[in-house]
Amino acid sequence: MADLRSEFVGIKSPNPFWLASAPPTDKEVNVVRAFKAGWGGVVWKTLGEDPPIVNVAGPRYGAVHAGDRRLIGLNNIELITDRSLQINLEEIKRVKRDWPDRALVVSLMVPCEEPNWTAILKAVEETGADGVELNFGCPHGMNERGMGSAVGQVPEYIEMVARWCKAATRMPVIVKLTPNITDIRYPARAAKKGGADAVSLINTINSITNVDLDSFAPEPTIDGKGTHGGYCGPAVRPIALSMVSEIARDKECAGLPISGIGGITTWRDAAEFLALGAGNVQVCTAAMTYGFKIVAEMKSGLSRYLDEKGLSLSDLTGRAVPNVTDWQYLNLNYVTKARIDQDLCIKCGRCHIVCEDASHQAITSTVNGVRHFEVIDSECVGCNLCVNVCPVEDCITMERLTTGVDPHTGAPATGFRNWTEHPNNPMAKAREPAE
């Protein structure tokens, strides 16, 4: 069994699976249940100053479902903790004392003034917590008061607050980033410049999941009105992965540890975040969808994967980052064509129709009058749309051409040439010096 023991910014936990700051980490009773189920650590639901905020007393969630009512996206209009600071601090102290081997980080959000941050950090230090996470990401409710994503969208504020916090405490300071921004590298660089020990991302994405077509209000609907909320769950995972990779590749952010968050549901999701540069992962929606037991599969799967690959957890971190590049550097001589396995094909015809309507008309529907789906290499551009719509795993695969030319374009199928070297590119680097 692979060793899943993890260390993130000096904080040890028995495995890299933490729960993100959210309803599952709201109270002692939740957190203790999580630890009993085997989670490596938690980030306690964001604390604020007294008097605490008030949540709506009605529905707080909108949802996007895939087939069979499978929850793939969750939108929340819940705010930070609605309990007093004192109660939270007492509970945190007790839980940390009772579960010394688990990571317990506290998420914080206070008004954007140095004394406010200094004061709350002192209070958290006294609980014995392992670290703090600065919540610069809440896209609703709090940013209307100059907190949450109102800070996270302004790199200068991030740097400023991070610096205040690093001056006020010796606990590790993790800065949580909001994805509601144009270029995630700027906030990440700002956090680093301010001295933050790590960044965690993503927080939730601004969203409205549904509009009720009878009451004409967004859901969740409170007394006939709705508002935008924070989107999370499997649907946001690709956005999070991309942002994690951007920070991991960025030279200015080099060495900045990353805690990966965003729709992690299975061991494979976690492994992908780690491969793209995350040092550990935080989960929320999956726990809210299935309960804390979900971590058992994550541990089992990640462990077996590491064993089979002969990798340690730290070997995996960032292993894919060198393979993340810009589009212009991709090899345009790499030519693939789709291949349909006739033994696995169930003849639904989806590959044909999507290629016919939405791609390059490269798949047959009949051959010699018989329903038969086959790729026409001279028309196929290798886009792999068919692979992604086919309902049968591995029925369609992409095969690389290793000799000659692409039958579709006549261009070479071997060697290397990227866009920066292509004659069609007006900004191409000249291969020969101009004479």
Next chain:
Amino acid sequence: MADGRTPDIAAGRLTAEEYAANFADLHPPLSRHEALVEADRCYFCYDAPCVAACPTGIDIPLFIREILTENPKGAAETIFSQNILGGICARVCPTETLCEEACVREAAEGKPVRIGELQRYATDTLMADGKQPFVRGAPTGKRVAVVGGGPAGLSCAHRLAVHGHDVVIFDAKPKIGGLNEYGIAAYKTPGGFAQAEVDFILSIGGISIEAGKALGRDFTLDELRQDFDAVFLGMGLGGVNALEIADEDVPGVGDAVAYIAGLRQASDLSTLPVGRRVVVVGGGMTAIDIASQSKRLGAEDVTLVYRRGPDRMGASQYERELAQTDGVRIKFNARPARLVAENGQLTAIEFEYTREENGRLAGTGETFALPADTVFKAIGQTFLPEALDGAAQVIELEGGRIKVDAEGRTALAGVWAGGDCVAGGEDLTVVAVEDGKIAAESINRALTG
């Protein structure tokens, strides 16, 4: 040419292709695509009803989720940690009355998740590796004797090996595996699976086999208690109930259990003689198995006659439908009255209809006769206590089987028991596995406490 007055029992009624088809895997294994589609249907319930229904408490939602996330070997380990015979159980367990009956999707759409087939998908991947997922514990120097190498004994032996104890399995038959090897219908365990599973279980190490050694005949319980630190009895049911009508010994009347054992060991099914007209007396799984297998061997007419109504039948509705699909005719509420023989050979069997009177079965006086070349008795197996004779103290029995407490302890100190030979059980492979596991944990506590 049989003429109805002389018996028609013959071998080689079918072609080689027909034998192969009739005895091929009843449920071919799921493909990867089928497994993923099926695993996707599991709702990952809280305190899942399927787990509660499983006698070995396998964490079904977890193993299904592990299949779904393409970690089938992880799923297999999850299964084997609760049930080391998860392979055979996946093939023979009456899931239709256990986990799949409890599945919430049975309640929701009348289509439960195909848990048994998913369990086979997972266990097949790990067993194909040939690697034992468990490690033998550090040797304790303690020795345990296990009597009976069937599912109860194998389960007990493996768990004891995990704890580091030495185990010797004694079995009267030349091969171990118990009913897995000699009793389960051939089309449920094709390809020598029972022995492959035995090898898989034994590969943990620390378990040796003494085959062809019967309790009572070759060694006594007292000797075991002297030579070993603990004893586990898992010898199953060695006897079969008799019809208790006249001329029961007439040629043509056979014991279903013995015939099935022969069928399982036959390397060439075309050598097995089977009657043209077969009548099976009984209503449990064995009755169904002998009826179905007789049909699959080429019998023309197979009739199963059960003395009570369908609601009292031991065989599940699923098993009944299996037999009926095979072409077996099932008659209810009739019991054997008379065997008819000519020239010393069976030619027919007469039944009397029954009805319940004050909770007891009574004859109605109306009879009917079925022509029969062969009659199989499948009316229950019994525990043979004679093998225990010679023990200085006496093991307590209850309902003719060994009485045990919740930990599998018998009245005799140092002697545990489990499987079909104990009282109160459901005579299922999965229950035997659980009995063996519980007893092993109890033995371990006793030896190390």
